[in-house]
Amino acid sequence: MLFNSLEFLVFFPVVLLLYYLLPHRFRWPLLLVASYYFYMSWNPPYILLIVISTLIDFVAGRQMSQLESKEQRRPWLYLSLLSNLGILITFKYFNFFSGAVTDLIQSTVNPEYTGVVHGLILPMGISFYTFQTMSYSIDIFHGRAKAEKHLGIFALFVSFFPQLVAGPIERAQNLLGQFKMKVNFSYENIVTGLRQAAWGMFKKVVIADRLAVMVDHVYNSPTEFEGISLLLATFFFAFQIFCDFSGYSDIAIGTAKMLGIDLMENFRRPYYSKSIAEFWRRWHISLSTWFRDYVYIPLGGNRVLKWRWYYNLFITFAISGLWHGANWTFLIWGALHGLYLILELVVKYPRKGPRWQDPFKVIWVFGLVCLGWIFFRANSLADALYICQHSITGLGKSISLIQQEPVKHLFLGQGSESLLLSFFFLGAMEFVHLFQRKKGSSYFFGEHPLLLRWAFYTFLMVSMVLFGIYHNQSEFIYFQF
Amino acid sequence: MEKLYLKIFALMIIYLIIFYPLQLWVDKHQKGNFDLCDKQEWVLSKQGESFQDGFIGSSRAFNMLDMNILSKELGRKTINLATSGSNFSENLLLLHLFLQNGNQLERVFIQADVYGLDSKNSYSYPFHDYVYLPYLGDSLVDQLYKREVPSYKYLMWRYIPFLKYMEFNDRYSFYKMIRGGYNCTESEFDGALGSEIHTDNGFEENEEARLKFGVNATDVKSLVDLIDYCKQNGIEVVLYQAPEYVDYVKRQKNRSEVLEEYQAILKGEKLKWLDFVGEDSLNTNKLYFKDNTHLNQSGVEAMSKSLAVKIKQMDNPD
Numbered sequence: 194m195l196f197n198s199l200e201f202l203v204f205f206p207v208v209l210l211l212y213y214l215l216p217h218r219f220r221w222p223l224l225l226v227a228s229y230y231f232y233m234s235w236n237p238p239y240i241l242l243i244v245i246s247t248l249i250d251f252v253a254g255r256q257m258s259q260l261e262s263k264e265q266r267r268p269w270l271y272l273s274l275l276s277n278l279g280i281l282i283t284f285k286y287f288n289f290f291s292g293a294v295t296d297l298i299q300s301t302v303n304p305e306y307t308g309v310v311h312g313l314i315l316p317m318g319i320s321f322y323t324f325q326t327m328s329y330s331i332d333i334f335h336g337r338a339k340a341e342k343h344l345g346i347f348a349l350f351v352s353f354f355p356q357l358v359a360g361p362i363e364r365a366q367n368l369l370g371q372f373k374m375k376v377n378f379s380y381e382n383i384v385t386g387l388r389q390a391a392w393g394m395f396k397k398v399v400i401a402d403r404l405a406v407m408v409d410h411v412y413n414s415p416t417e418f419e420g421i422s423l424l425l426a427t428f429f430f431a432f433q434i435f436c437d438f439s440g441y442s443d444i445a446i447g448t449a450k451m452l453g454i455d456l457m458e459n460f461r462r463p464y465y466s467k468s469i470a471e472f473w474r475r476w477h478i479s480l481s482t483w484f485r486d487y488v489y490i491p492l493g494g495n496r497v498l499k500w501r502w503y504y505n506l507f508i509t510f511a512i513s514g515l516w517h518g519a520n521w522t523f524l525i526w527g528a529l530h531g532l533y534l535i536l537e538l539v540v541k542y543p544r545k546g547p548r549w550q551d552p553f554k555v556i557w558v559f560g561l562v563c564l565g566w567i568f569f570r571a572n573s574l575a576d577a578l579y580i581c582q583h584s585i586t587g588l589g590k591s592i593s594l595i596q597q598e599p600v601k602h603l604f605l606g607q608g609s610e611s612l613l614l615s616f617f618f619l620g621a622m623e624f625v626h627l628f629q630r631k632k633g634s635s636y637f638f639g640e641h642p643l644l645l646r647w648a649f650y651t652f653l654m655v656s657m658v659l660f661g662i663y664h665n666q667s668e669f670i671y672f673q674f
Numbered sequence: 675m676e677k678l679y680l681k682i683f684a685l686m687i688i689y690l691i692i693f694y695p696l697q698l699w700v701d702k703h704q705k706g707n708f709d710l711c712d713k714q715e716w717v718l719s720k721q722g723e724s725f726q727d728g729f730i731g732s733s734r735a736f737n738m739l740d741m742n743i744l745s746k747e748l749g750r751k752t753i754n755l756a757t758s759g760s761n762f763s764e765n766l767l768l769l770h771l772f773l774q775n776g777n778q779l780e781r782v783f784i785q786a787d788v789y790g791l792d793s794k795n796s797y798s799y800p801f802h803d804y805v806y807l808p809y810l811g812d813s814l815v816d817q818l819y820k821r822e823v824p825s826y827k828y829l830m831w832r833y834i835p836f837l838k839y840m841e842f843n844d845r846y847s848f849y850k851m852i853r854g855g856y857n858c859t860e861s862e863f864d865g866a867l868g869s870e871i872h873t874d875n876g877f878e879e880n881e882e883a884r885l886k887f888g889v890n891a892t893d894v895k896s897l898v899d900l901i902d903y904c905k906q907n908g909i910e911v912v913l914y915q916a917p918e919y920v921d922y923v924k925r926q927k928n929r930s931e932v933l934e935e936y937q938a939i940l941k942g943e944k945l946k947w948l949d950f951v952g953e954d955s956l957n958t959n960k961l962y963f964k965d966n967t968h969l970n971q972s973g974v975e976a977m978s979k980s981l982a983v984k985i986k987q988m989d990n991p992d
Contacts, residue, residue, distance in 0.1 A: 199841070203826050380678050610849045651688055658693065659848060663841040 194234040196444045197398050197663070204231070205448060212452055217375045221349055224372075224452070231354040232317070239316045242280055247351045249276045250326040251344055257333045258340035266334050273330035277323040284315055289519030318358030320516055324483055326351055329365040331487055338365045346372050353454075355445040359438070361459040361479035368454070376453030386450030388639065392625070393443025395653050398661035400618050401436035403611060404429040406662070408570070410606035415576050419587025419594060422602045423580050429605075430570050431563050432619055435464065438477070462626050464562070467554035468544050469533040472562060484513050503538070507531035517569070522577055526568040533561055614660060621652070693836035700839055703851055704808040710861045713757045714805045716868065717768055719861075722776040726750035727985075728909075729868075730765045730900075731785025732797065733758040734916045738969045740978040741867030747982030754868030756785065761793035761800035762896035763818045766903055770814050771806070773907060781910040783948075784900065787918075788887045788932040789967075791894060796884070804842040807831065814903075821892060875970045877963050886927045889935050901943050912988070913940060914948035917977060920957040922966035948984050956980060 194200050208227045212220055233240050253273040257266040282290075288310045295308030329350070332338035341347040350369050356362075376382075411418050411426035418426070442459035449456045459479050466472035473481045492505040507528065514527015536542075546554075564581070571577035594602045604612050629636050639646070708719040713736065727750050729735050735756035745752045755768060765784070773779070789796035801822040809815045810832055819828050831838035839846045863870070904911045913936065923929065940947050950956055955976070962973030969977055 199827055199830060202830075378675065380675065383678055384681070608849070647684075647688075650685065651692075654685075654689065655692060658836060658840045659843055661840065661843065663843070 194231050196441065196448075197394060197402075197661075200234070209451055213378045220376075221345055221372055224353065225345060225349045228349065228352040228354040228357060232352065232357060235317050236314065239314075242284075242316055242319070243322060243352050244348075246277060246280060246323060246326055247344075247348045249273060250330055250351070251341070251347045253330055254333050254340035254347075255342070257330070263334065270330055270334040274327060277327050281319060281323050283311075284313055284319055286515075286519045287311060321360050321362055322351055322357060324480075324516075325362050328362070328483060328487060332365060341365070341369055353449070355449040355452075355454075356456055359441045359445070360477075361442055361445065361457050362483050363456060363479070367457060371454045374453075379453065382453050383451050385639070386447040386452075388447070389450065390444045390447025391650070391653050391657075393440040393445075393447060394661075395440075395657055396436035396443065396622065397440035398663065399656050400615070400622060401433045401440060402662035403615055403618070403660070404433040404436070407605035407607055407611065407615070408433055410601075412570050412572065412576070412580075415571070415580050415583075418591070418602065419583050420585075420591030421588065421595065422591055422605065423584040423587065425603075426605060427563050427567055427570075427580070427584065429615065431464070431559070431566050434566065434569070435460070436622070462629060464559055465555055465626070465630065466558050467551055468542055469530065469537055469558060469561060470544065472558055473530070473534075480513070480516070484509050484516075488512060503535045506534050506538075510534065521574050522568045522571055525574070525577070526565050529565050529568065533565075618656065618660070621656075690835060697836040697839065700836075700846055700851070701808045704846065707851070710863070712805075713863065713868070713870070714768060714802060716861060716863045717755055717757075717772055718775070720753075720772060720775060720777050724751070724778040725753045726780045727752045728769075728779045728782045729754050729756055729785070730769060730782055731756040731916075732760050732789065734787060734789070734967060735783075735785035736868075737870055737872060738916050738974055738977055739869055739981070740871060740974050741869045743975065743978040744982055745867065747979065748985060752867060753779075754863075754866070755782075756868075757802070759797035759799060760802065761797065761822075762790060762893055762900050763822050764801050766896060766900040767806055767815060767818050769900070770812075770903065771809060774812075779907075779909050781912065782904050783912050783914055784897075785916050786897070786913045786936055787915050788926070788929055789884075790897070791932055791935055792888045792890055793893050794890060795888065804845055807838040807842070807846075810838060818896075821896070871974050872964050872968070872970055874964070875961070875972050877960055877970070878965050880922075880965045880967065885925055887929065887932050889932055894935065894939070898939060898943070901939070901945065905943075911943070912946045912948065912985075914981070915951050917950040917956040917962075917969065917973070919960065919963045919966045923951060923957070946988060948981070948988070950977065950980070 194204060204227075208223070211223055215223055229240055229243075232243065250273050253269040256269045260266045260269075291309050295306060298306045298308070329338065333340050341350065346369065349372055350363075350365065353363075353368070353372075408426050408430045411422055412430070415423065439460035446456045446459070457479055459477060461475040461478065463472050463475035466475055489505055489509040492508065493501060494505060495502045497505065508531070510527045510531030511524060512527070514523045514525070514530075517523045517526070543550075567580050567584075568574075568577045571580060591602060600606065600608070632640075641649075708715040710716050710719060727744070727748065729739055729741075729744075729752070733756070736754060736758055739754060739756075741752045741754050744750075755765075755772060757764065757768065760768075769779075769782070793800035801818075803819065803823050806815060806819075810819065816828075816832065819831070823831075901911050936947075939945075956962060956969075956973070959973075962969055962976055964970040964973070
C-alpha cells in the first residue's frame with residue numbers, strides 16, 4: 194500500500210479512528226495488525242521475513258539482557274547480526290556479488306562460466322527494518338538499551354507501518370517506550386501531524402512525481418541528450434529525490450504524530466548546506482546517524498591517526514552507498530561523498546565564515562551533491578560517465594538540439610506547462626523553506642494569521658487535486674533500498 | 675475536539691466550494707469536447723447517426739476488420755465500435771453511451787473469443803474506467819463501474835466532488851481545456867469507419883503467448899448483459915470468433931472448455947455464431963498474421979471479404 198493511494202486514504206482514517214476508540218491495552222494489537230496488513234498488501238509471503246527477523250532479535254535481546262559480560266552476550270549479538278545481514282545479503286546483494294565473481298571468473302579462468310543468480314523479488318523496505326532491528330541488538334549488547342519483554346510491542350517496533358518501508362530508521366530508546374505510553378486524543382497532535390503529512394504528500398505527488406517523468410525521459414536514454422538537457426535533468430533529479438524521500442518522511446512523521454508517536458526528523462533543508470559535512474547532518478539524518486553510531490565510531494571514528502580517520506570516513510560512506518543498492522553506481526556515489534568529506538578535511542574547508550560567502554558555499558555544495566546524484570540515478574556506470582562528460586562538453590550542441598526539438602530537449606518530453614509548473618512548485622517549496630529556516634522544520638504557518646494559514650492549506654489541497662500525479666502511481670524511490 | 679471538527683468541516687466546505695462547480699464544468703466540457711485520436715472518444719463524439727451493422731470487441735475487432743470493404747460488400751452502413759484491450763463491460767458501456775447520443779444501430783457483431791471470458795488475465799487494463807468518468811451518475815454506467823472497479827473507489831469517485839478527475843488529472847488537464855481542447859482535431863477514424871488497420875505485412879511472435887485460459891464469471895455476466903441490452907434496444911446480435919494462427923491454437927490447452935461456455939450462451943440466447951478459427955484459408959496462412967492473434971494488412975483484407983461472404987450467406991441462406 195502506498196501513502197499516495199486511495200487505499201491509504203481509506204486505511205489510515207479507519208486505523209486512526211479505531212486507535213482512539215479502543216482502550217489503551219488494545220492499541221498495540223491494532224497497530225500491529227494494521228502494520229502487517231499494510232506490508233502484506235504489497236506481497237503477503239514476505240511478511241515472513243519480518244516475522245523471522247522479529248523473533249530472532251526478540252530472543253537474542255532477551256538472552257543478552259540476562260547475561261552479565263559482553264563475552265557471554267556476543268554469540269547472541271552475532272546471531273542477530275548474521276540473521277539480519279543474511280536476509281539482506283540473500284535478497285539484496287547475492288546477485289550483485291555473484292555477478293562480480295562471474296565477471297572475474299569469465300575474464301580470468303573460464304569464459305564459459307555462467308554463474309548463479311536468483312530471481313527473488315527484493316522485499317520492500319528490507320534495508321530499513323533490518324537496520325532498525327540490528328541497532329536494537331547492538332544497543333542491548335553495549336548496554337545502551339534495555340531488552341523489550343513484550344513480544345507484541347517488539348513486533349510493532351520492527352513493523353510500525355508509518356516508517357516500515359522507508360524510515361526514518363528509529364532507535365529502540367525512542368520508539369519502544371512510546372508504544373507503551375497511554376496517548377490521549379490531542380487536537381495539537383492531529384493538526385500538526387496532518388499539516389506535516391499534507392506537506393509531504395504535496396512534495397511527493399505534485400513535485401517529485403512530476404519531475405520524475407522528465408528525469409526518466411533523459412536518464413533512460415542519456416546518449417540522445419547533450420549539455421543543457423542533461424544539466425536540467427540532473428538538477429530536477431536532485432529535487433525529485435529530495436521531494437520523494439523527504440515527502441515520505443514527512444508523511445511517516447505526520448501519520449505517526451496523529452497516533453501520538455514522535456518519529457525523528459529525517460531532513461532539515463539539506464540543499465542549504467554550506468559544506469558536505471553539514472549536508473550529511475541534514476540529509477537522511479536517521480541513516481547517517483546510524484552509520485555514524487554503528488560503523489564509523491566502532492571503526493575508530495576520528496580518534497585515530499589521520500590516515501585511519503580518512504579511511505574510516507571513506508569506508509563508512511562506501512558502505513552507505515552500497516546500502517542504497519547493489520550496483521557499482523551506488524558504490525561510487527557513496528565513495529564520492531567519502532572523498533568530498535576527506536577533501537574538506539585535507540584543505541581545511543572553512544565551515545564558518547563571512548555571511549556573504551554563504552550563497553557561494555551553498556551553490557558549491559549543491560553542485561558537488563548533483564555530481565553525486567548523476568551516479569546515483571544513472572542506469573549504468575557508462576551512462577553516468579557519459580552524462581558527466583556531455584553535461585559540459587555538449588553545451589553548444591544542446592542549444593541547436595533545443596532549437597530543432599524543444600519538446601524533447603528543453604521540456605524533457607513534456608509540454609512547456611509541465612516545465613513551468615515544476616519551477617513554480619519548486620519556488621513555492623523554497624518559499625516554505627525560507628519560513629522553516631527561521632522557525633524550525635516542522636513549521637507550517639501554524640502561528641500565522643488565520644487567513645494566511647488557510648490560504649496555505651487551500652493551496653496544498655488545490656495543488657494536490659489539480660496537479661498531483663496519481664495514475665501510474667509511482668512508488669517512493671527509497672522503497673527499493 | 676470541537677475545534678478539530680470545526681476545522682475539518684471548514685476544510686470540507688472550502689473543498690466543496692472549489693471543486694463541486696469545477697466538477698460540473700469538467701463534466702459538461704468533456705461531454706462536448708473530444709480527443710478524436712482516442713477511439714473511445716471518437717465513438718462518444720458520434721451523435722444522431724444511423725448505422726446498419728456495428729462491430730464490437732477488443733483489438734481483435736478494432737484492428738482486424740476493414741469497414742470500407744464490409745460496407746461495400748454488404749451494401750450496408752457499418753461502424754467499428756471496438757476498442758483495444760477492452761472487456762465486455764466496457765463494450766456494453768460504450769454501446770450504451772453511443773445509443774444515448776441518439777445514434778441508431780440495426781445489428782451488432784460481437785467478437786467473442788477465449789480472451790474475452792478471461793479479460794483480467796488477457797488485457798492490461800480491461801475496463802478503461804478513466805474514459806467514462808464524466809458519465810458517472812447514469813444508472814447503467816454506475817452499475818458497470820460497481821462491477822469493474824473496487825467499491826471504495828467507485829463510492830469515492832461517485833460521491834466526492836472532483837475526486838474522480840484527481841487521479842487522472844493529466845487526461846482531464848485544465849491546461850488542455852482552457853487552451854481549447856486537444857492537438858488532435860482531425861477525426862482519424864472517420865475515413866476508416868472506426869477501424870485501425872496495421873499497415874505492414876510482417877509477422878512477429880507474441881512476446882507472451884498464453885496457452886491456458888480461465889472463465890471469469892464477471893466477463894460471462896457482462897457478455898450476457900451486453901446481448902440482453904442489444905435485444906432490449908431492438909438490435910440483432912451475432913457472435914463471431916476472429917482468426918488466430920493455427921500453430922498457436924494447437925498449443926492452447928483448454929480452449930474447447932472456454933468455447934463450450936460460449937456455446938451455452940449462444941444456445942440460451944438463440945444467437946448466430948460465425949467462426950473463423952476453423953477456417954483453413956485464413957488460419958493456416960502465416961502471411962496473413964501480424965502476430966499469433968492479430969491479422970496484418972493482407973489478413974484484414976482477406977478476413978473482411980470472408981466475413982462479408984459469411985454474413986451474406988447468413989442473411990440469405992438460400
